Amino acid sequence: MSDTINYSEADDKELVQLSKDQDMLAYEELVARHRDKIYGRAFSMMRNEEEALDISQEAWVKGWRRLIQFHGKASFATWMTRITINLCLDLLRKKKRQRAESIEKLDDDLGGVERQMGVVEINPSAGLERTELRARIDQALEQLSEAHRTVMVMHEFQELEYKEIAKRMECSIGTVMSRLFYARRRMASLLAGLRKKDEI
Amino acid sequence: MTHSRTIRFFLFAVALGVFLPAERMLAGDPPKGSEVHFHAQLVWGTNDDPAKHPKFREVDSASRKILDPFKWKHFLVTENKNFSLNPGEQKKVKMSDKCTIIAKHKGKAAKGKGEVISVTLLGDGKPIGKHTKSIVEKHTIALCGSLKNGTAWAVLLKRVPEKQK
Amino acid sequence: MELEAKLSIQALIDGELSAEKQVDIERLVKADSEAQALFKELSNTVGALKESELEHKLPETREFFWSKVSAEIEREDRQAEVAQSRPGAVAWWKKLMVPVGAAAALVVAFTLFQPAGPDVAKTNFGTNTVSTAVTETLAETELEMPDSFIFYMFEQNATVIWVDSKMDVK
Numbered sequence: 200m201s202d203t204i205n206y207s208e209a210d211d212k213e214l215v216q217l218s219k220d221q222d223m224l225a226y227e228e229l230v231a232r233h234r235d236k237i238y239g240r241a242f243s244m245m246r247n248e249e250e251a252l253d254i255s256q257e258a259w260v261k262g263w264r265r266l267i268q269f270h271g272k273a274s275f276a277t278w279m280t281r282i283t284i285n286l287c288l289d290l291l292r293k294k295k296r297q298r299a300e301s302i303e304k305l306d307d308d309l310g311g312v313e314r315q316m317g318v319v320e321i322n323p324s325a326g327l328e329r330t331e332l333r334a335r336i337d338q339a340l341e342q343l344s345e346a347h348r349t350v351m352v353m354h355e356f357q358e359l360e361y362k363e364i365a366k367r368m369e370c371s372i373g374t375v376m377s378r379l380f381y382a383r384r385r386m387a388s389l390l391a392g393l394r395k396k397d398e399i
Numbered sequence: 400m401t402h403s404r405t406i407r408f409f410l411f412a413v414a415l416g417v418f419l420p421a422e423r424m425l426a427g428d429p430p431k432g433s434e435v436h437f438h439a440q441l442v443w444g445t446n447d448d449p450a451k452h453p454k455f456r457e458v459d460s461a462s463r464k465i466l467d468p469f470k471w472k473h474f475l476v477t478e479n480k481n482f483s484l485n486p487g488e489q490k491k492v493k494m495s496d497k498c499t500i501i502a503k504h505k506g507k508a509a510k511g512k513g514e515v516i517s518v519t520l521l522g523d524g525k526p527i528g529k530h531t532k533s534i535v536e537k538h539t540i541a542l543c544g545s546l547k548n549g550t551a552w553a554v555l556l557k558r559v560p561e562k563q564k
Numbered sequence: 565m566e567l568e569a570k571l572s573i574q575a576l577i578d579g580e581l582s583a584e585k586q587v588d589i590e591r592l593v594k595a596d597s598e599a600q601a602l603f604k605e606l607s608n609t610v611g612a613l614k615e616s617e618l619e620h621k622l623p624e625t626r627e628f629f630w631s632k633v634s635a636e637i638e639r640e641d642r643q644a645e646v647a648q649s650r651p652g653a654v655a656w657w658k659k660l661m662v663p664v665g666a667a668a669a670l671v672v673a674f675t676l677f678q679p680a681g682p683d684v685a686k687t688n689f690g691t692n693t694v695s696t697a698v699t700e701t702l703a704e705t706e707l708e709m710p711d712s713f714i715f716y717m718f719e720q721n722a723t724v725i726w727v728d729s730k731m732d733v734k
Contacts, residue, residue: 238622337618
């Protein structure tokens with residue numbers, strides 16, 4: 200029987216178990232395997248490369264420290280993305296507090312206007328290749344406010360329920376629903392706008 | 400023994416020397432900055448024909464442009480108030496029986512961007528929320544919302560120069 | 565259509581409604597053309613977003629990124645070791661607690677017995693008197709504007725805050 204471990208062929212479950220036994224090589228393999236996903240999630244929320252990199256690094260360090268709390272109910276990647284999201288929320292809250300006293304750049308959309316918008320009839324995904332659709336959605340995400348983008352990422356990509364989002368964002372379920380609603384309507388409008396540009 | 404007592408007394412005196420000036424900081428030096436003057440308007444957004452409400456006049460063109468993103472056709476001024484704030488001062492300004500704003504001068508903004516003002520909105524006497532912002536002359540803060548009957552309200556708070564009385 | 569109904573349509577799509585409410589909203593969507601149109605728009609958007617997160621590749625090599633992560637883990641480990649190996653440091657600080665505590669008590673006593681701040685009288689501003697312009701010692705609320713949307717209009721030199729709160733103001 201061989202004592203050699205082929206880390207690149209081991210599944211996540213084995214690597215997690217080895218990491219829990221302080222095997223850094225196993226953890227390095229996990230990092231290599233899921234680093235893009237963690238970075239991508241951080242970038243989706245922060246829209247800033249430097250912040251996303253810092254958060255990714257912090258998330259992996261935290262992951263190492265908290266491995267003992269990972270019981271395998273969700274996948275390791277899902278568990279890590281949750282850590283990442285919490286770190287993003289912390290940073291967003293910190294940035295919001297710093298902005299409160301001297302607001303120079305304001306984000307957020309015309310909420311009152313959007314509620315009066317007509318319904319978008321175009322199906323934004325019709326006729327688009329998956330890669331093209333993803334690029335457009337990413338472009339539109341860039342234009343959402345932090346609050347809207349956060350709730351959208353947490354619901355649509357992280358697939359969290361309203362209650363869970365409300366708990367993490369420290370707001371009411373009603374607020375989550377409103378923000379998600381406005382974010383989706385804004386997204387529909389932005390995607391429709393991008394399609395119109397194509398047609399010109 | 401005596402030596403140890405001397406050391407403790409010295410440390411106590413040093414601690415006092417640290418804490419007393421800190422106490423002055425806690426009590427707070429008055430905020431710096433200039434006196435600010437505001438013109439506040441309570442505005443009603445409606446699709447009604449303004450002729451039905453002869454008591455109220457339409458907002459001026461500058462205010463109309465600020466309210467332009469919203470769907471209502473007419474914006475009528477229902478109340479006007481002028482007030483001023485010195486650094487550190489706070490005032491409660493009643494715009495209607497149900498709408499009051501509390502404005503506070505929080506001092507000079509960083510980087511010379513005017514003065515920092517916080518505006519708390521009270522609806523039916525209850526705080527709805529608070530917004531803090533650095534504000535320069537001729538800047539307007541517009542707080543807007545909808546009413547249960549499908550119309551809208553807005554409080555326009557414009558910082559005006561001193562000579563504009 | 566009321567906002568509540570619109571949010572319920574959204575909740576229907578997201579599977580967040582109770583069975584009873586689901587029946588009501590489904591009925592609404594079937595019967596009302598505006599509700600139908602909104603249902604379709606939201607469904608299209610949700611469908612488009614499903615599994616449509618763009619992949620963003622971490623812009624550092626595997627080795628470089630890992631070197632930063634492992635260096636940070638090792639640094640934290642070293643700090644934890646250092647903290648554990650210096651019990652004397654804790655004892656030294658304990659000795660200072662008595663004089664520091666006494667000084668803190670003095671500060672608290674001094675602060676509590678400060679005289680009250682001045683009142684500000686009515687203010688005249690030109691010919692307009694602000695009849696309610698009296699300084700009040702209200703505790704500052706730290707409420708943020710719930711559900712508010714803020715945008716800045718450069719040309720109009722204005723900050724617009726839409727407060728999502730239905731009031732009876734007239």
